[in-house]
Amino acid sequence: MEKIKVLLADDHQIMLDGLKAIFAKDKSIEVVGTANNGLEVLEFLKNEPVDVLLLDLQMPVMDGLETTMHVNKSHPDVRVIMLTTNDEGSIITSLFKVGATGYLLKNASKEYLIQGIKDAFEGKKVLSAHLTEKMIESLHDNPKPREGEIPKITKREIEVVKLIAQEFTTQEIADALFVSTNTVATHKRNLFVKMDVKNSVGMIKKAVDWGLI
Amino acid sequence: MEKIKVLLADDHQIMLDGLKAIFAKDKSIEVVGTANNGLEVLEFLKNEPVDVLLLDLQMPVMDGLETTMHVNKSHPDVRVIMLTTNDEGSIITSLFKVGATGYLLKNASKEYLIQGIKDAFEGKKVLSAHLTEKMIESLHDNPKPREGEIPKITKREIEVVKLIAQEFTTQEIADALFVSTNTVATHKRNLFVKMDVKNSVGMIKKAVDWGLI
DNA sequence: TTTAGTATCACACAATTGTGTGAGAAAAGC
DNA sequence: GCTTTTCTCACACAATTGTGTGATACTAAA
Numbered sequence: 426m427e428k429i430k431v432l433l434a435d436d437h438q439i440m441l442d443g444l445k446a447i448f449a450k451d452k453s454i455e456v457v458g459t460a461n462n463g464l465e466v467l468e469f470l471k472n473e474p475v476d477v478l479l480l481d482l483q484m485p486v487m488d489g490l491e492t493t494m495h496v497n498k499s500h501p502d503v504r505v506i507m508l509t510t511n512d513e514g515s516i517i518t519s520l521f522k523v524g525a526t527g528y529l530l531k532n533a534s535k536e537y538l539i540q541g542i543k544d545a546f547e548g549k550k551v552l553s554a555h556l557t558e559k560m561i562e563s564l565h566d567n568p569k570p571r572e573g574e575i576p577k578i579t580k581r582e583i584e585v586v587k588l589i590a591q592e593f594t595t596q597e598i599a600d601a602l603f604v605s606t607n608t609v610a611t612h613k614r615n616l617f618v619k620m621d622v623k624n625s626v627g628m629i630k631k632a633v634d635w636g637l638i
Numbered sequence: 639m640e641k642i643k644v645l646l647a648d649d650h651q652i653m654l655d656g657l658k659a660i661f662a663k664d665k666s667i668e669v670v671g672t673a674n675n676g677l678e679v680l681e682f683l684k685n686e687p688v689d690v691l692l693l694d695l696q697m698p699v700m701d702g703l704e705t706t707m708h709v710n711k712s713h714p715d716v717r718v719i720m721l722t723t724n725d726e727g728s729i730i731t732s733l734f735k736v737g738a739t740g741y742l743l744k745n746a747s748k749e750y751l752i753q754g755i756k757d758a759f760e761g762k763k764v765l766s767a768h769l770t771e772k773m774i775e776s777l778h779d780n781p782k783p784r785e786g787e788i789p790k791i792t793k794r795e796i797e798v799v800k801l802i803a804q805e806f807t808t809q810e811i812a813d814a815l816f817v818s819t820n821t822v823a824t825h826k827r828n829l830f831v832k833m834d835v836k837n838s839v840g841m842i843k844k845a846v847d848w849g850l851i
Numbered sequence: 852t853t854t855a856g857t858a859t860c861a862c863a864c865a866a867t868t869g870t871g872t873g874a875g876a877a878a879a880g881c
Numbered sequence: 882g883c884t885t886t887t888c889t890c891a892c893a894c895a896a897t898t899g900t901g902t903g904a905t906a907c908t909a910a911a
Contacts (some may be wrong), residue, residue, distance in 0.1 A: 439721075439751060441902065443656015450659075453762050508652075531863065538652065592840040607860050614900070617856095624867090624899075625803040633846065703859065792887060820890050827870070837869075837897090 428455035430474060430548045432467050434492070435459075435508070438540040444479065451492050451539055463492030470500050474522040477504045477542050504545040578637060585612045589625050641668035642759045643687060645678045647705070648672075648694040657692065664752055676705030678696070689757050690717045717758040769791050789832040791850060798825045799845050804836050 431454055433444050440458045447576070448454045461467045467477065478496060482489035493505050517598060540638045553578040578586070581602075613625070622628045632638045642668055646657050654672045661667045670686055673679045674695045682688070691709060695702035700786070706718050714717045791799070795814075801811045808826070834840045845851045 435853065439660075440653070440656065442660055443653065446659030446662075449656055577856095589728070589837075589839060590837040590843060596897085604858085605860055607862085608858070610899075611859080613898085617899080623805040626802060626842050629839050630803060630842060633843070772874085790886095794888065809867085817888085818890055820892085821888070822887075823869075830869080 428453055429481070430455055430457045431475045431542060432457060432464070432466065432469060432473075432475045432478050433480065434489075435461045436461050436483075440481070440604075447538070454539065454542060460594050463489070463495070466492055467495055467499070470496065470503065475500070475503050475538060477506060477545050479506050479508055482507050488611075504543050506541060578616070578619065582612050582616055583637055585609060585618065586628065589613070590629050590632065590638050641666055642755060643668055643670045643689045644755060645670055645682060645686075645688045645691050645703075646672045647675070647677065649674050649697045650694075653694070660751070666707050667755060668753065676702070679705055681707055682713065683716065688713075688716050690758050692719050692720060692721055692755070693752065695720050700841060716748065719758050762835070777846065791829070795829055795832075796850055798822060799829065799841065801812070802826070803842050803845065803851050816834050 431448065433441050433456060435441050435444070438461075445459070447455050448456050456476060458469050460469055466480070469475070480489045480492060489507050493507070496503055496505060584602060585598060588601060593601065595606050596608045598609045602609070613628075616628055617623070620628055620631050622631055631637075639839060644661065646669060648657070649676075658669050658672070661669050670688060671682050673682055679691065679693070693702045693705060697763050699704075702720050706720070713735050749831055797815060798811060801814060806814065808819050808822045811822045815822070826841075827840055831838070833841055833844050837843055842851075
């Protein structure tokens, strides 16, 4: 039987080593490569065939969400499983929207992880048990809860968020972006509404949570 | 030769599995147990001898720093290596202060990790290369830089930080703590100075970073 | 081409935050 | 017991943030 070709992507070398070691023992899975960020993933896919991509959500350079989108466009046959510590239900929907096949928490057991890869290979959706519960829970709470949980934040808005996170004042942000303070204030206003927060503190917390910055 | 007895502590099961797999191949290291938080570590140490403790800095229930302190009091012979993603030089000094033997970044290679454990076992201090550089750098910048890098934040101040993180206004915090707004403002003022930040946003970011909240 | 979204700006005003300074009482540490 | 830290509060004022409302221009999608 042909082994399932798996590509690992995580910015932590130890994580990669650990995963490799885990899969080394399994006869049906073969780790064909590793990558430290999304760009390396795309590069790798150009040259080598891959069945399942195990992807860390949090990565520098190009994060998991963005990578998934790109991979799905250029290699729609590759199954993507997101691996992350994040257990916020909020992100799941956008995950499947960009074309991920599965989503596993890093604190899942290795058996679950291996099974997840096999399931993904067979085209099944994969979800951490913990997350499945969360999903069902949230469905119970609101009949039609939040569709696109993570709202679309524009490029400009993200620039503003990043500068706020660096303790810039509105005036300083305006100077940095060569716009008026009014404009910056408007961006902030819109961000507050979009992100459903009360002030900059809440915004930055959520931005970090969502991997925006 | 007797194997080095290693206890692993991390809140992510996959991390534990990965580390176990890595060490399984090494003849001089034996993983004698795993723990998901500091409390479990202390519990384990009561019953079993351990040479080296590999500890995740970020853990729920009882974090790495706190655990190190406890371990050092009750089992001073156990070498503690902190394993973390955090690369802020700021935390290193306080680490050694509480009695850790070493500090490794999670993106270190597995070879480095194994060597680190052996070094720690022999009583050597262990530092990620990356961090050593940082330390030297910071020594260059300021002859006598920041001694106790993470300042002592009082209980009350932490309460304030937590409430700010929850988007409470000064008035709301005052109400919640049954004190005047002036008092809350003073706490904030003191926190800004202690934490060396410009505003609440910076404070919350650093608080998250330091594991205060 | 009409609509929806993005990015820009103005003006005004309320609310909140942050700063400077000083100080008293209680708790903790030595 | 004495000292230091912690927690408390006041008053005043400057700076910044956040809100409400409306408007123009450009772009991309339907």
